[in-house]
Amino acid sequence: MRIIRKSWTDPGLLLATLPLTAIMAFFFLIPLVMTALLSFQGTQYYRLIWTWSSDTWVDVFTHWHYWSIIIRTLTMALICVVLCVLISLPVSYAMVHRVRSLENHITILIVFAFLTDAVLKTFGWVLFLDRTGVMNGALSALGFGPQATDILFTPVATMLGMVYNLLPYTIFCIYLSMKRIDRDLMLAAYDAGASRFRTFWEITLPLARPGIFAGAILVFVLALGVFLEPKVMGGGTSPMAAELIRQTFETRVNWPLGAALTLVIIVIGTATLAVAGLAAHRATKAAAESTE
């Protein structure tokens, strides 16, 4: 395919890019700038006051309470990333190499589950895990005590919900990158006497690294903003950042504080992306040099 150079006077280019750019600038970039500006305002009697002060930021950095929630959010997000990647590796590998005749059907099954309304699925988990739910009902029918599991409304349930809702992202990223790997490389490794595990470790895993990276980053960023899972499955007992931010806006009606906390999360997310992007860039560069 030929790449065409276009100048900004070209009507086709203007038609294709300007409306999109305008919408993103007006409803995405300006709100972000707005949020930053708002964090420097004050609040009194539930009303916003336009004063330029850094009181809110002092407040944010001196209250351990906010940071304990932010640290919990980060920890949960990191655990979620590790679990998602660990589960996705064998699943994607099997989808590419083992169940090839069923590959499309499995993809469709996962996509369907993924695209079903998240609120309803989370509610489905509550019904499944509840004391009187499916899990305990089935287990007691098999003769395991009246209440075999009781993890609902604990952080474990929150984590289960997060992995459930975010797993498809890592599966698809890793699946797509594994699918692109040249099979001949693996066959060559087998011919040279390498075992399956060694081939996986030394050929498949390094070559699938871009997909693993992309999936992990996507899951991390999305996990920073989860609201539904801690609320519905965690029972609101150990709130995460999104719940804190929502409460600050809706219950405490403290917009500057809410804006500041939103920014903290956005900065953490963006910083992670930047560091990961840099690391990925270095890794590909190093790999390119080593093959030369």
Add this chain to the structure above:
Amino acid sequence: MTRYRTEGVIAGVILYGSVAAVLIFFYVPIFTLIVFSFSESRFLSFPIEGFSIKWYFALFASREFWPALGNSAILAGVSTTIATTLGTGGAIAWMRWRFRFQRSFQIVSFAPLLFPQLLLGVAMLLWFSVLGGWFDFSPALWTAIIGHIVYITPFALIIIAVQVHGFDDTLEDAARDAGATNWQVFREITLPLIWPGVMSAAIFAFLLSWGNFYVTYSLAGTARTLPTFVFSGIAVGSSPVYPALATVTFVPALLLLGLADWFRRRAAKRQMGAWKDT
């Protein structure tokens, strides 16, 4: 040789086992909802006591269900149309053209994808409140539509970009040589060629918008869609109406996914046909 064999067995167990486990995992809550929707009792406890479809009637008789369904349909319909149109133009500009500030354009049109949705919603809500103060309006369904467009367009753009990537441009040149204008080339040649990608982007966008909770929750004001209706319902107390609603909403998703698969197969067949012809 035995070492290889045991290794093969272990690998097989891990691989097949993980696929089976993940599929079961994905369908646990979905089947739970379907089972409970046919419960006789009003309490959601297992094993269910009797079979009935009365909760479906209760759902259809509910006064809040129909407006929520209507709002969901309007929201998903309008934002899908706009997001897919914008995404088509954006994808062509991403993949086929080179222009100044292309990098900035790519970042701006892609960035919302990497944002936690609730934070995206909150930031937009702040902006709409300021605008609302200036122009005297309050958040309603149309502000949610704008939110959905910002959130969904990057997804649509990427799906179409994949289709644009394998594009054969000799047909375009032929049409241009035959004297077609740029617009005619786009309408008669380019669009039909990337149409499968556009359609799957539209279906994906529709489903994303239809099931979206976070953005709608922040931006729709008092207007309820199906996900926010369910959320406020289960916050008050659970009732078998919600499993029934879940089962009802699986139907359009299933149909759309079948449609998407049909488009994909047809496109694949066409590509095979094109190869055979050459």
